[in-house]
Amino acid sequence: MTIRDAVEADLPAIIAIYNAAIATRIATAQLERVNIEHWFSDHSTDGYPFWVAEIEGRVAGWLSFKRFLPRCAYRGTAEISVYVDEKLRRRGVARRLVREAIARAPSLGINALVGLIFGHNEPSLKLFEQLGFQRWGHLPGVAQLEAVERDLIVMGQHCPARRDAIVKETTYADTLQPHSYKDCLNLMRTLMDYRQQPIHSTLLKSATNIPCCIWTC
Numbered sequence: 001m002t003i004r005d006a007v008e009a010d011l012p013a014i015i016a017i018y019n020a021a022i023a024t025r026i027a028t029a030q031l032e033r034v035n036i037e038h039w040f041s042d043h044s045t046d047g048y049p050f051w052v053a054e055i056e057g058r059v060a061g062w063l064s065f066k067r068f069l070p071r072c073a074y075r076g077t078a079e080i081s082v083y084v085d086e087k088l089r090r091r092g093v094a095r096r097l098v099r100e101a102i103a104r105a106p107s108l109g110i111n112a113l114v115g116l117i118f119g120h121n122e123p124s125l126k127l128f129e130q131l132g133f134q135r136w137g138h139l140p141g142v143a144q145l146e147a148v149e150r151d152l153i154v155m156g157q158h159c160p161a162r163r164d165a166i167v168k169e170t171t172y173a174d175t176l177q178p179h180s181y182k183d184c185l186n187l188m189r190t191l192m193d194y195r196q197q198p199i200h201s202t203l204l205k206s207a208t209n210i211p212c213c214i215w216t217c
Contacts, residue, residue: 001093002054003100006062010052013059017083025145026121027083048078048108051100053093060085061093063101068114076111094124098131105159112158118143119151128155 006014015034021027022034053061061084068077080101084093105113115133117124137154144150 001060001091001096003051003097004054006050006052010059010062013085014052014062017059017062017085020086021083026118027124029143029145031145051097053084053097055088055091055093058085058088060088060091061097063097065101065113068112076109077114078105078108078110078112079114079116081115094127095131098127102131102157102159110159112156115155117153117155118145119153125153125155128157131157133157 018028018030019033022030022032048065051063052059053063061082063080063082065078065080068074068079080098082094082097102113113133114136115124115128117128119125119138133155134157135153136156139152139154141149142152
C-alpha cells in the first residue's frame with residue numbers, strides 16, 4: 001500500500017468512493033450524490049495536503065483534513081476525514097491513513113486532531129479508539145438521516161509535542177500572520193475567504209508536502 005498526495009487524475013475515484021459512502025447513511029451528513037463541481041465548492045483543504053492510499057495502482061481510500069473552526073485560536077486543531085473503497089475495506093487502509101496522519105501532524109503545526117463520527121458508525125469509533133482517540137464530545141440527535149435522529153461523537157487526540165517535529169513553514173501559516181493585516185476586520189475577512197477556497201488549488205497539482213490525519217467509512 002502506498003500513501004501519496006492526490007492528483008487531478010484521482011478525482012473520479014475520490015468522488016466515487018465518497019458517493020458510495022453517502023448511500024450508507026453512516027459516514028457522512030451529505031445526503032445527495034456529488035459531482036466534481038460540487039466537490040470543489042464543498043471541500044477545502046485549507047492549505048493542508050490531501051492523500052490517497054493506493055493498492056496495486058488503484059485508489060483504495062483517501063484522507064483529508066481541514067481547520068476545525070475558522071477562529072485564530074483553533075489554528076492548531078485539524079478535523080480529519082477518511083473514506084475507503086467499499087470493495088477494499090478490511091485491508092487496513094483507514095488504519096494506515098490514520099496512523100500516517102498522527103505521525104505527521106506535528107510537522108504541519110497541528111497540535112490536536114478531531115474526527116466527527118456518527119454514533120452508529122461503530123467500526124469508525126472502534127478504529128479511532130484503538131489508535132488513541134478519546135471521546136471528547138457527544139451531540140445527541142443533531143443529524144437527521146432518513147427521518148432518524150443520529151448522534152454525533154467528537155473523537156479527539158493531542159499530537160506529539162511540536163518541538164519534537166520539524167515544523168514546516170506553509171503558505172497557510174504565512175497567510176495567517178497577524179502582522180500582515182492593518183486591523184482585525186481585515187484578518188476576519190481573510191479567514192473567511194480562505195475557508196471558502198476550493199481544493200483544486202491543492203488537489204489539482206502534484207503536491208510535494210507529505211503530512212496528516214482522520215475519519216472513516
